[in-house]
Amino acid sequence: MLRRGLLFVIPLWLALALAVPVTFTYDPPVGLEVHSVSLRGSFNQWGEIPMLQQPDGTWSVTVELPPGPVQYKFFINGRWPQNMCDDPTFGTPGVDAEGLTCRDDGQGGMNAVRVVEAGPDTPPADTLAFQHDPQEVRYLSVAAGKLSVRFGAAVGEVRNARVIADQSYPMLKQLEDETGETWRAALPVSTQQYRIQLTDRNGKERNFGPFRVPAHPFTALDWVSKSVGYQIFLERFWNGDPSNDRKALQSDEYTFNPVWQKDPSLPKPYLSKWSDPPGALHCCHQYFGGDLAGFMAKLPYLKALGTTLIYFNPLFDSGSVHGYDTHGYLKVSPKFGDTALLQKALEAAHKNGLRVIFDFVPNHTGLGFWAFQDVVKKGRASKYWNWYFIRQYPFTPGDSRAYEAWAGVASLPKLNTGNLEVRRYLIGVAVNWIKFGFDGVRVDVANEVIDPHGFFRELRQAIRRVNPEAYLVAEVWQRDPSWLQGDEFDSLMNYAIGRDVLLGYARGLSSARRTLSGLSSIYSVYSEAVAAQGFNLIGSHDTARVLTDLGGGGLRDQPSPEALARLKLASALLYALPGVPVYFQGEECGFTGEKGTYPVNELYRYPLQWERCNPDTLEHYRRLGRLRTGIAALRSPVFRIYRAEGNVLAFFRGEAGASEALMVFNSGKDTAQLPLPQGGWRDAVSGKTYRSEIPMGPISWRYLQRGGL
Template sequence: PGGVGAYRILVRTQDGKEEVFGPFNPPERPFAEVAWVGEGVGYQIFPERFYNGDSSNDALALETDEYRFNQVWQRSSGARPHLSRWGDPPSLLHCCHQYFGGDLAGVLAKLPYLEALGVTVIYLNPIFDSGSAHGYDTHDYLKVSPKFGDKALLRRVLDEAHRRGMRVVFDFVPNHTGLGFWAFQDVVKRGPRSPYWNWYFIKRWPFVPGDGSAYEGWWGLGSLPKLNTANPGVKRYLIEVAKYWVRFGFDGVRVDVPGDLLNPHAFFKEMRAALKAIRPDVYLVAEIWQRDPSWLQGDEFDSLMNYAIGRDILLRFARGGNLALYNARRALADLARVYALYPEAVAGMGFNLITSHDTARLLTELGGGGLKDIPSPEARARQRLAAAMLYALPGLPVTFQGDECGFTGERPADPPQELNRYPFQWERCHGETLAFYQELSRVRRELPALRSAVFRTYYGEGYLLAFFRGEPGEGEVLAAFNSGLEAASLPLPPGGWRDPIEGRTYRKEVSVPPLGFRYLLHLGQ
């Protein structure tokens, strides 16, 4: 803040020792938190499998599918892209080329559902013209996929979401394109004479589109030719695309595989400067799975996708099991390391998730079985425990569509794959689980400490874990979690501690139920 000069930090340990560090000088431009992020609740939508709001555009998926451009596939005897009814079983092409008809009209129709769930931030998987159900093979970065709708419909979705107090983040794929992208098609036709020849890494020409040995592809895939983002023309084009959609009305950008770009840090420094110049509170998220503060120095991204918190810590703890392998003490230490590693502004706007379109569903991860299985009561309890932890952390808790309904879905190695992405079966939503997520959102709204960036460790022994949220004193929250199968007693700090869900106040100690949790509000001395 303005007017703050050099400062020192006094550290006092539990045994009363003190040490002073500094002086430090604040930066000219402090890394500021995007305020609206940590205040809210996030939700990820995979549009093709969310809800079919307009069946008239279903067949358009086949007109733009990768198969029309992939000559290797055309010459093979493999299965062809196809349409299915919403409840049809997964086919061999379930991952990428079995189309069920989800679209933007479906997103628009379900905004009241999301509002009732407490959602304030929507993250949309790719919605631009592409050759697959997932959309990570872009054909036109400036065109809404016809199978989803058009720009006019997208405008309605954004306007209505904003009217309901929701922000919307789009998925941006700058590392590679699909085979139908106009620049790649020009290279296919004209070879070295194409002005876009150096947009890609071509090994030989002429070539058959889909032949991954003829050009560089992401993970060697012939369907995903890699862009040369070190080429100034490519970089300029991609950043202009991002600028276009921020001006159009999106509130944030999630970037796919940023670490795979050439000169990634230089690219995203430039992109951040361009987007923040248009809109200072635009939210920028990187798909980085591990802890890595190099992206979070105030000049590239606002947050990583915090799989390193959700999966490496919360999920491991919520699974319970052998304490020698993982326990509350280790989980608490791991959380402390994360929040010591990142700036407070980053913690306050962290994109926190346990599952996504790239993982098995949360209930499946916690012993609930696969797509066709019936989850046990213990698995459902462990899901509730994991969700309660997620909602208690600094930043934005993000739920993948359908997890709030207690759906299952695995990720088999062999087809049909990505069963976690099976269409949202609305009539099968588990009411108790849905009500639980709604309650978490309500409590998060009512307790300001849960929306702060402040995190402090408190207790970690065996299966019992507890930490503080918010500034010390009246109004802070003590969040406690028990991953064991027996109740556990937690000693309380001085004062009264009220459980806002139960409506009861505790002093000195409290029992945390098996596979249960408590949010305890400090009432003061």
């Protein structure tokens, strides 16, 4: 399939001559009744190739394809699987066990990828698959004051390459996975036109272009890549002012939920002391008193960690501990303080060199939101009737059958963002808080908002008119570049990196080769501007604590030395990537917390017991903060693969040359040796210089800088 920017320099007659038979087989999971299956892929413009059912119950078809990577999906019972690598309906862990990996399908899902191997009688081909289009941000963007130019090719097809503009700029192979390679060069931002010249594997010179640089290429915010992020779930962070604790009960959902009020078997919201155990409503309605005064008291602590970016979970008036059931978008939650105190907190943060982003919830409100309450009282006569999706009236708030709600949770009625009044109101809310002094916004469940791409294009334009340096992050869990084209968000919450790639490696379950390939797959579809602004995290308020994921046990358990070592490995990996490392409050203390059983769940949100903070783990995070400040390459947008052997993973950061750094990790329990690039490499922690090779202890990491004696 010839997509924009994807140029296959191969004649049709030669493609047919090189074709080899490839069989695709679908083996349905037990219990799934299958009526029809077809094969659709990049090799037939996503048209239909019927698959036939075999006597053993599988479905298959054989097609002739030229060598190289192909993307495809099975079309089953008239439906597309969302993710060919893991779909709960059509096949887990994979819809097609023969697919090597998966790639983004541009629609929020994943295509399977298979590399077609040349047959034994296939003659060598004088062909080249070249991918580049300056209009696509993955190939051209601006970060750190440089114009990043990249192209894609099949693995092993290119010997060397360069960009020809005002002068010749060498290109280096940056990324590689099962489906191809990415090559890169950095040019002056003043460049207006360029050509790409390369030598293929057969020694033949190829020329492409000229290409023109777009008038306004996607440009990264430079301050983001220089940041260290810390996520604060304020109600469980620190209680700096006990006098406002009781205000939490006054605005709680219970006041607005007659269904709850009429059920005597359900406990009511309540207050607890900071060290009380998790109770019956720990998730959402057991209040411990964390507030803005507590945040201000901990500012010196945060600064000592090297923190320069704060991400607050919802701060505004709501009906719960978590705050995602908004009662007032323009009112600070009384349990946290008031608008004047929030202003003081922002000013204090800025004075200490911290930028702050707030959590914005445009998809749904709480029961106490004034527009929803107006609908409850007036029904169709309410001018806010079309702000929601009401199924029946009259209704009782708290009855999820009566209106559409997020995930069917009755306390979270869904907003109609297709309604222009709703859209204008919500965008006005976000703009208000940017004017107030926030430095950016994280958007909750961005992919579930109605007309999301249209909504967020408007949101970006409105926010950037007020503050051109505002940072916009979307809660989208999977890899999906459709949000990151320069007109909506600067980054997604990078669970696709942290949980899908880094976590498995840090646990010792994924090989270094698989990990490096996974990172390459993501960075190949994201522009360098996006990589520079990556909101990188492994854990958050929505996951178990990272230490628990790494075998550290549940709440109040004593983690093993191995689990703590793996936490250090995981965090060192996180800090080594381009973008901003972000971690959830308390990770730096080695706290644990698992997902419990409803309603006593989300034990990773238990109040931080500061006196139990592990000093060794805390010092590790402080060291990482100092390294981010001291090593210029760690603030660069550039990521480039080096080696992956067994459990040892290594990649470069920064532009090639005297200032680049080499990040090295060993997730195995045995010692290992890594061959080094030519020259001397100084360990940024120990100060010792290594040449030729470097020893890696069990479950260990090193940041190496080029140079040394």
